[in-house]
Amino acid sequence: MSHFYRDTWVEVSLNNIYENVSKMREYLDDSTRIIAVVKANAYGHGDLGVARVAIEAGASLLAVAFLDEALSLRRGGITEPILVLGVTRPEDAVICAEQNLSVTVFHEEWLKQVKDLQIEKPLKIHVKYDTGMNRLGTTSLDELHCIIKIIEKHPSFSLEGLFTHFATADELETDYFDQQFLRFQEAVNSVVQKTANIPIIHCGNSATGLRFPEKLFNAVRMGISMYGLSPSMEMQHLLPFELKQAFSLHSKISHVKKIKAGESVSYGATYTSEQEEWIATVPVGYADGWLRRLSNQEVLVNGKRTQIVGRICMDQFMIRLPEKMDIGTRVTLIGEQGMERISIDEVAEEMDTINYEIPCMISYRVPRIHMKNGKIEHVINPIIQNM
Incomplete structure (x- = not known):
């Protein structure tokens, strides 16, 4: 056990985190996977301990922002699936495959650069489709199909997921949210008609999971609510169960x-x-x-x-x-x-x-x-x- 020699410290209640995840697990359909978001050192709470208790409470995957965070979890003994939500350099794809990490891909050029690398183990890929956040993701259905086609044809690539991210799921006004959801639904329908099964389809963050469980497809990315905090002050009165600050x-x-x-x-x-x-x-x-x-x-x-x-x-x-x-x-x-x-x-x-x-x-x-x-x-x- 590590020690500390100053009279200032943070206490993190693993019991509260466990209860928050457990309640989300009970609230959602059994077929909906929970992706526990432990990026940024688990929002400042301490990633390894939070990752372990989230898995114990019912999460089946973990998500981080970049490769270093994923490797830190692996070196800490975490063996569960981990998705890197942000950009991974093409030359680091080999490490991701070796460490059984899933990467986010959203343009063809990335795949073309990775195709020539010596990848011995399957590289798991989640394709990101931008429906209105305008941060990461392809906005073109044509490019989306091209990306998936490249993945399916390459023996070292494995299509594991398709996802998007909502910009306003925590706001009471839902017009923009509804537009994004319809765009993603259109993309999912289009892809499913032309491709093999995609195991994980996810669009929802904590706010979506708490407010619109019927719109999650088959996975939710549980971030802020896992730590016992409401995604926004204005939706606090809409919470379906009590969240316990950790x-x-x-x-x-x-x-x-x-x-x-x-x-x-x-x-x-x-x-x-x-x-x-x-x-x-x-x-x-x-x-x-x-x-x-x-x-x-x-x-x-x-x-x-x-x-x-x-x-x-x-x-x-x-x-x-x-x-x-x-x-x-x-x-x-x-x-x-x-x-x-x-x-x-x-x-x-x-x-x-x-x-x-x-x-x-x-x-x-x-x-x-x-x-x-x-x-x-x-x-x-x-x-x-x-x-």
Whole structure:
């Protein structure tokens, strides 16, 4: 087990992740596969532990953004199928085949460059069709058919999937979503009429799976909801089951002092006390991902809300205490203490962004502690993991 030597850490509830995936598994038709999206270090939660518990809970595939993330999972002992959603360089196709990784393909030129490589094992391919996201994917039905024809003719290529991605599935207005779905349905019908069976056809992210389970074809890419977060605030009231947030962020008071009226706190002296106050220092800063924009955010101490005062520094920030407290008192930046709770959604609102961004922005400097049944399952600390 890895260790950590600072009083700032993230706790990840593997039980909550398990329950979120299990509930999605129960909610969907048995024939619908769950693709657990663990890109970006599992949205900042820790990819290996999340991947394992997602598979235990009913996911049958994993998805990452690029090859390095997939190889990290393989080296961690993950043997389940993994789909690389982003672009893979043609020259790296051999590695993908060797490691039993599925790649995303969306233009003929990529396949032409790969055809001449010495690929001994089948290269599994998911073809991406762009229906309106305008990020990755071919937008031409003719090119889609050409891509599939090349795949079917080459002995080293294996057509495993066809997919698209919706731009507005988490919005209440569904006109654009409906247009994209119809475009993809047209593409699927066209392809199925001319080709052999495609094992995995997927169009839905978490929002689609939660709102439109009848429009998933035979797989859903479960991302943000696996971590207990709603795909958007506006669709929160539409959730078919409760999602349990898995991520919490904690620290401890490292210094306590009383300041006089008229004294200022932190860089730029942006906060000046109007009376005597107890000020505590907390060893978290913007290098940990707690950005200066959060300089007015509240945190929890002894089950009470208290405000950050002054500018957040690179490694520390200060809070105003309601009374003197001991060094070592726990400070919760995200999570629960007593009856109080600071959610990821609250922090996202303070930063004028989406909840996806918050766990992703907490940096590698902050150890992740995976908790299971109230006990530490694993500690991830990249800074000293090779010591």
